[in-house]
Amino acid sequence: MRHQVRPSDEELWSSIAAGDELAFGRLFDRYSRPVYNHAFRLTGSWSTAEDVTQATFLVAWRRRHDARLVDGSALPWLLVVATNTARSEWRSARRWLALLRRLPAERYADGDLAEDVSARLDDERRMTEVLSVVRGLSPADREAVALCLWSGVSYPDAAAVLGISEVAVRSRVSRARSRLARLMPEEIQEGKR
């Protein structure tokens, strides 16, 4: 009988800190998807989300000695790194970042992927609408929304990784919720009904 024991994030990170690139590969396999989707929700672009995902894991490797695991999980810290990457000055509309060389976008021209391309374009349109509203929040409140409401990080974990109190996180989310309720244009709400 074969069985596989899944190493904990702490075990993985301990190996990564010692320079084990295979452990780093496992971390990528484990968390690239949530980081990619978090990045998409911050940027509204799947293409940019790829860049941010790469940048996030590159930073994770470079900062492997000072990463902060929260309650045994590396994900909250990775999401905060992704948030910082996405909002850095590189992300301004007129600049681009190719932290690692990406595959050319022409790959999407394949017929089999046409449907996927169309669905992703719909995602981007929808996310652009949402972000246009969310940009009315302060950066701190936006970060709380993205981490806790969109990416499902618990309040205590968000507090630990952001280095603030849990009360402060709850307060940011609560403030964001009420402000968003006021900012949300009717057409966006109707568009989803």
Next chain:
Amino acid sequence: MNDILDLPAERDLPPEAAHAMRARLLGVASPPPARTPRLRIAVAVAALLTVASGAAAVMWGRPNPSTVQVLATGAGELSPTLRNATERCLQWNSPQRQTRQDPEERPVPVSLADLAVATERGDRALVLFMNDVGYATCDVEGAGTPRESGGGATEPWPHGEWLPGPVQRLLLTSTEHDGGDISVSGRVSSRVDRLVLDHGDGRSTTARLSGGAFGLMTSDARLKAGNDPELVSYDAHGTEIDRRPLFQAEDQLEHCYAGPDGKRIYGKPTSDCRPAEKWRR
């Protein structure tokens, strides 16, 4: 309120992209091959060839390849690695790619003939192209190898020939979120004779200037944002004419800068704008 939570469904990374991304990240994470004497010789030869072709080459204190900085100021002066880096930067900045990145922006077409400055330290290279339309600049590591990575920026000139004072930063990359080693490129006015990065810890690195452009790379500098490193400009008499934080975003300048007509060009409105300076190649 639930509407704001009604987001597009999560998706997987495209498998091909995920596979390639993983491979490249592991390439970065793999320990670099040991530097062999042959590589040292190759780097030294590259430096010598560059000197022979008329560009400057500077040997810093230690005889380590990563501390050799090679500078080229034109396409004919490129070392093989700099040529790889410039080609990669041109590829990243192709008009088609720029249009994909931002369909609403006018692309800046650049070619090898527009190369203003290219500099390398070890396997890192910094290149800057400038023409009448705008600029493109890249920081490339391991160009032409499986470990290749990099970052860049491109845009039409924000305010044409006007600079926010004597110096304008166009690209800044760092190996750590708060410093480490940095690569900076940009442009300077004709008043600037020397541009120096003051690390804020007693050390400094001098930028390479060429035809109104500059490139600056550090090696093993371990810069710390908390030390407030600054870019310091000097005129031909050695007088300090400008000092500004390295990590300050260009849209958060400490001062505003106005043209000769008093009209503000850069920075937030304040009462005491400094003069914007003209840039000439």
